[in-house]
Amino acid sequence: MNTDDIIKDYTDFVIPNYLRHPVVIVEGSGVRVTDADGKQYLDLFPGWAVNGLGHCPDAVTKAIVEQARRLLHVPNNFYNEHQGRLAKAIAEHSFGGKSFFCNSGAEAVESAIKLAKLHFGGEKYKVITMKNSFHGRTLATASATGQDKYHSGFGPLMPAFDYARFNDLESVKSKIDSETCAVLVELVQGEGGINIATDEFATGLRALCDEHGILLILDEVQTGMGRTGTYFAYQHYGITPDIMALAKALGGGTSIGAIEATGELAPSLRPGTHASTYGGNPLVCAAALAVFETIDREGLLDNAKTLGDYFAGKIAGLQKKFPVIKEVRHLGLMIGVELAAPGAPVVAAAMEKGLLINCTHDTVLRFMPPVNVTKEELDEGLALLAESLSACAGKGTA
Numbered sequence: 445m446n447t448d449d450i451i452k453d454y455t456d457f458v459i460p461n462y463l464r465h466p467v468v469i470v471e472g473s474g475v476r477v478t479d480a481d482g483k484q485y486l487d488l489f490p491g492w493a494v495n496g497l498g499h500c501p502d503a504v505t506k507a508i509v510e511q512a513r514r515l516l517h518v519p520n521n522f523y524n525e526h527q528g529r530l531a532k533a534i535a536e537h538s539f540g541g542k543s544f545f546c547n548s549g550a551e552a553v554e555s556a557i558k559l560a561k562l563h564f565g566g567e568k569y570k571v572i573t574m575k576n577s578f579h580g581r582t583l584a585t586a587s588a589t590g591q592d593k594y595h596s597g598f599g600p601l602m603p604a605f606d607y608a609r610f611n612d613l614e615s616v617k618s619k620i621d622s623e624t625c626a627v628l629v630e631l632v633q634g635e636g637g638i639n640i641a642t643d644e645f646a647t648g649l650r651a652l653c654d655e656h657g658i659l660l661i662l663d664e665v666q667t668g669m670g671r672t673g674t675y676f677a678y679q680h681y682g683i684t685p686d687i688m689a690l691a692k693a694l695g696g697g698t699s700i701g702a703i704e705a706t707g708e709l710a711p712s713l714r715p716g717t718h719a720s721t722y723g724g725n726p727l728v729c730a731a732a733l734a735v736f737e738t739i740d741r742e743g744l745l746d747n748a749k750t751l752g753d754y755f756a757g758k759i760a761g762l763q764k765k766f767p768v769i770k771e772v773r774h775l776g777l778m779i780g781v782e783l784a785a786p787g788a789p790v791v792a793a794a795m796e797k798g799l800l801i802n803c804t805h806d807t808v809l810r811f812m813p814p815v816n817v818t819k820e821e822l823d824e825g826l827a828l829l830a831e832s833l834s835a836c837a838g839k840g841t842a
Contacts, residue, residue, distance in 0.1 A: 445480075446480060446481075447466070447467075447468050447479070447480045447481055450468045450480065451466065451468070465795065467479050467795070468480040472487070472490075472495075472498075472499025472500055473498075473499055473500055474498040474499060474500075474501075474814070474816075475487055475488070475490070475498050475499075475813065475814055475817055475821050476499070477490075477499060477800070483798065484798060485795070485798050485799065485800050486798060486799050486800065486821065486824055486825055486828065487499070487800045488799065488800060488801055488811045488812070488813045488817075488822075488825050489800055489801050489802040489810060489811060489812055489813075490800075490812070490813075490814060491692075491697070492666070492692065492802075492812075493634075493666050493671060493692045493693055493778075493812045494692045494693060494695075494697060495693070495696075495697050495814060496669050496670065496671065496692070496693025496696065496735070496814060496815055497693075497696055497735060497738055497739075497744075497814055497815065497816055498814035498816060498817070499697070500697070501696060501697075501734075501735075501738060501816075503734040503735075503737060503738045504696035504697065504698075504731050504734045504735060504738070506734070507730040507731055507733065507734035508698065508727060508730065508731050510730070511526075511726055511727050511730040511731075512727060514726075515726045516725070516726065516727050517722065517725045517726070517727070518725065518726060519721070520719065520720070520721075520723065520724065524724070524725070524726045524729070525726070526726050526729035526730050526733060527545060527724040527726075527729050529729070529733060530543070530545075530724070530729045530732050530733055530736075531543040531545075533732075533733060533736045534690070534702065534704050535704065537675045537676075537736065538675065538676055538679075538688065538704060539684045539685070539688075539704070539706070540707075541688075541704040541705050541706050541707060541709075541710065542704065542705060542706075542707060542710040543702050543703065543704045543705075544559075544702065544703050544705075544713060544718070544720075544723070545700065545701070545702050545720065545723040545724030545729070546700075546701040546702065546703075546720040546723040546724075547699050547700060547701055547720060547722050547723055548580075548691055548699060548701045549579075549580055549663075549665035549666075549689065549690075549691035549692060549701055550579070550580025550581055550582045550585045550701075551580075551582075551691075551701045551720065551723075552665065552689035552690060552691050552701035552702055552703050553579045553580050553584075553585045553588065553628070553661075553663055553665070553689045554580070554582060554584050554585055555689070555701075555703045555713075555718060556628070556661045556663075556687045556688075556689050556703045556705075557571060557584060557585075557588065557626070557628070557661070558713070558717070558718055559687060559703065559705060559709060559712055559713050559718075560625045560626040560659050560661060560687065561625055562712045562713060562714075562717055563625070563659070563709055563712040564625045567623075568622075568623055568624060568625035568658070569604050569623060569625055570604045570605075570606065570621070570623045570624045570625060571588065571604060571605050571606075571624075571625060571626050571627070571628050571661075572605075572606050572607075572608055572616060572619045572620065572624060572626070572627045572628070573588045573589070573590050573605055573606070573607055573608070573627075573628045573629070574590050574607065574608055574609070574610040574629055574630070574633070575590040575591075575607045575608065575609055575610060576590055576591060576610055576633055576636035576637070576639065577589055577590040577591070577607075577610070577628075577629070577630055577633060577636060577663075578591065578594070578630070578633070578634065578635035578636060579628065579630075579663055581594075583598065583601075583602055584602050586598060586601070587601040587602040587605050588605050588628060590607040591635075591636070604623075606619045610629075610633060610636075610639060610641070610645075611639075611641060611642050611645045612645075613644070613645060613648040613649070613652065616649065616652060617652060620652070620656050620658070624656065624658050625658055625659060626653075626658055626659040626660070626661050626686075626687075627649055627652070627653055627658065627659070627660055627661065628661040628663060629641070629649065629660075629661070629662060629663065630662075630663045630664075630666070630667065631646060631662060631664075631667060631677040631678060631680075631681065632666070632667050632672065632677055632775055632778055634666040634667070634778070634804075634810075635804055635805075636804075636805065637773075637780055637782065637804055637805040637808040638773045638774065638778060638779065638780025638808060638810065639773070639780075640773055640774075640775050641681070643681060646678070646681035646683055647681060647682065647683055649683075650683040650684075653686070659686040659687060659709070660683075660685045660686050660687075661685060661686065661687045661688070661689070662676075662677075662678050662685040662687070662688045662689070663689050664676050664677060664678070664688050664689060664690055665689055665690065665691045665692055665701075666692060666778070666812075667775075667778065668688075668690045668691075668692070668693060668694060669690075669692070669693035669694055669735060669739065669815075670693070670739050670744050670745050670748050670776075670815045671693065671748065671776055671777060671778050671812065671815065672748070672752075672775040672776035672777075672778055673745055673746075673748045673749030673752060673775065673776030673777075674745060674749075674776075675739075675745065676688065677775065680775070686705065686706055686709055687703055687704070687705045687706075687709065688703065688704045688705075689701070689702075689703050690702045690703070690704070693735065693815075694732050694735065695728050695731050695732050695735070696731045696732065696734060696735040696738075697731070698727065698728045698731045698732075699722075699728060700723075700724075700728040700729075700731070700732055701723070702724075738816075739815070742816060744815045744816050745815075747815060747816060747817075748776040748777045748815040749776050751777065751813075751817060751818075751819060751822060752774055752775070752776040752777040752778070752779065753774075754819065754822065755774075755777070755779060755811070755813070755822045755825075755826070756772050756774035756779050758822070758823075758826050759772050759779070759781055759811075759826065759829070760772040762826075762829075762830060762833070765830070766830075766833045766834075766837065766842075767784070768783050768784050768785050768833065768837070768842045769781060769782075769783060769784075769833075770782045770783060770784050776815075777811075777812060777813050777814075777815055777817070778812055779810070779811040779812070780804075780808045780809070780810055780811075781808065781809040781810075781811070782807055782808050783807045783808070783809065783842060784807070785807065785841065785842045786803075786806055786807060786841070786842075787803035787806065787807050787808065787809045787842075788803055788806075789836045789839070789841040789842055790803070790809060790829075790832050790833060790836050790841075790842050791803045791809070793831075793832040793833075793835045793836050794828060794829065794832040797828050797831055797832055797835075798828065799825055799828035799829065799832065801829070811825075813825070
């Protein structure tokens with residue numbers, strides 16, 4: 445089938461709830477993908493950070509193939525050999541807690557919210573989140589998200605969520621009352637434009653939660669698995685959450701979500717209170733274990749930090765030539781470039797030139813390259829970005 449045939453199937457049979465580029469991706473390897481017409485792209489925003497090791501990483505692909513030959517699924521009223529090992533790997537690379545497995549980031553955040561409410565037995569049930577946040581597309585996680593555009597058409601929203609200002613401790617403090625059970629926060633707001641928590645805000649949140657006897661839930665769906673130069677973003681701040689939500693890069697391209705909770709909290713998610721039919725199945729757990737092993741074996745945390753600093757610095761260096769660049773914000777390889785004009789034309793120009801990037805919040809270009817990206821690949825991306833900015837400047841769009 446050619447590109448037109450495939451797109452026609454979508455037009456005829458797929459609900460049109462996505463704005464899609466007229467490109468059919470058929471193959472990927474590392475930092476590159478190829479479309480149905482044979483055009484190759486440098487992918488510096490692979491799957492909203494899902495492909496944290498790039499496309500079809502060897503170790504992950506091998507683990508999937510080997511596991512698929514043995515067992516794809518087993519229900520959670522039995523044990524499987526990989527789920528416990530994966531929970532151990534998460535614990536050993538973080539704060540030593542216990543895990544529950546599901547299938548996506550939204551499910552993970554929902555699980556965290558349910559656990560927080562269960563822990564307080566209904567006496568505390570309100571959750572404070574941040575303005576400009578993003579926590580998912582289910583009704584509960586959309587309600588938790590502090591952006592009006594994700595609420596439109598879904599009212600009335602689920603109650604008991606309140607939105608404080610990000611990086612403003614006094615705003616958070618003003619929202620806490622006797623019915624508050626948790627504060628839910630991304631330490632780097634991804635969909636919100638790569639806004640990074642200050643040290644004072646992160647440590648202050650931990651102190652506020654301790655002072656008021658409430659839980660700190662960290663949404664590490666985008667920031668986890670080495671994206672920021674540490675396994676999890678909270679490790680930059682010297683704090684420990686009570687609950688952490690994971691997904692995206694955890695599965696190396698497969699669908700997995702998880703929460704990790706402290707040993708004190710974990711028993712509150714008792715039998716019958718929550719479940720996931722596919723969660724933690726042998727296939728995705730084998731893939732996720734291969735992700736951990738690859739990051740450790742190849743020293744990819746250092747790579748993400750070093751090359752994140754390098755790439756962000758190089759983009760900032762383009763500001764003299766392209767004054768449309770207002771600011772570059774980054775933590776590791778989670779990079780936002782705020783423009784003084786809409787970013788969509790730059791994304792389109794970049795795609796035409798064979799570079800895949802993203803724009804969020806209308807004016808923020810986003811780059812989340814695989815954590816095993818090379819300096820040479822980033823230099824190639826930088827050159828294509830400069831060409832794209834030049835093309836847009838010539839049309840008066842950037």
